[in-house]
Amino acid sequence: MTNPWHVLTEAEREQWTYTPSVGVGPLRFGMSHDEAAEALPAFAASVSVAHRDVDRPTKAEFRNADVPFHATAVTAYFGSSEGLFCVVVDARNGPQVTLDGIRLVGRVPSRLEEQLMSYMLARGIAPQYAPTGDPASDDLGIVMRVQRAGDVVLSRPVLAVVRERANTLWDCVPYDESCVH
Incomplete structure (x- = not known):
């Protein structure tokens, strides 16, 4: 039986x-x-x-072809008029995604939050928090969610663009993403 809580090492992740x-x-x-x-x-x-979701976007769950069906690496959401508007990278199975050298995936949330907030402040970007308490930035198009990996939680970035008819980035995050822990 494979370990459902297995977390890819940095060397195993696409960059x-x-x-x-x-x-x-x-x-x-x-x-x-x-x-x-x-x-x-x-x-x-x-x-x-x-x-x-009210407008029922298309949800595509991508996984490496040689891994079990449940090991989604990336979830992408597509609107009927705007196309791809949201990409969510799995904390356990996803590629490592960097923003100006900051590793966003599979990190201890408090350490990433500190680094991300310093990054924003150094660039004059006002730090924000989503209604869930997750660090976020409309300017950067990022909400740093977390995902359980056994007895720990790891960072699971939600990367998006503010959609038409939305006031904030949080308004664009598909509701399905609030159900992942």
């Missing part, structure tokens, strides 16, 4: 970069699901509808 308002690794905000699948050729995808 991606995050550019706010542009994209995450090979994924670009605004691309279609087909374009995203083409950009991730080593990944298998399962596609569904995010049932809890």
Whole structure:
């Protein structure tokens, strides 16, 4: 039996970069699901509808083709008019994503929060917190959620663009993401 709490080491993770308002690794905000699948050729995808959201975006869960079905690495959300608007990287199975050298995935939340807040303050970006208490930034398009990995929690970044009809980045985070712990 495989360990459901297994966390990839840094050496086992693909290395991606995050550019706010542009994209995450090979994924670009605004691309279609087909374009995203083409950009991730080593990944298998399962596609569904995010049932809890009013506008019912398409939800694609990408996993490395040679791992169990439950080991999602990246979850991407696509709106009918704006295309890809949100990318969520799994704390246990996802690639390592960096923002100007700051590792965002699979980190101890308090250490990442300190580093992220210092980064924002040094750039004149006002620190924010999502209603859940998670560090966030509308300017950077990031909400730092957490995910359980056995007896610990690790960082699980939600990277997005503010959608039309939304007041804040938090308004754009699909409701399905509030159910992951």
